[in-house]
Amino acid sequence: DLLQAIIMPDKDVPNRYRATVYTTHQGKVITGMVIYDSAAGAMVQLGTGETMRLNGDEIASRKPTSKSLMPAGLLDGASNQEIIDLFAYLQQPAR
Secondary structure (H helix, E strand, O other): OHHHHHHOOOOOOOHHHEEEEEEEOOOOEEEEEEEEEEOOEEEEEOOOOOEEEEEHHHEEEEEEEEEEOOOOOOOOOOOHHHHHHHHHHHOOOOO
16 A cells, blocks of 8 residues: 555545645645635645645635645656665654
8 A cells, every 4th residue: 555655646545635726816726735724714735845824815716636745756767676675664663
């Protein structure tokens, strides 16, 4: 499951990790995980780990997606040995 999540991050994304796409009235598109959302505004965690606050009057639309914030293709340039090494590292107990 771990390896599959790394190689194909959008294959099976639990609801709590699905991104939401916000579009502002000025056409700006913000994609992130919802921390808080109401008519007054939203707080969104971006893929960079930063948070962004949007005022309710600047949000034109909200659309949940089935996509993960982790971008696909991160390992496209990695060799098989590099992927094996990464997987082995991730399986080690936390220190």
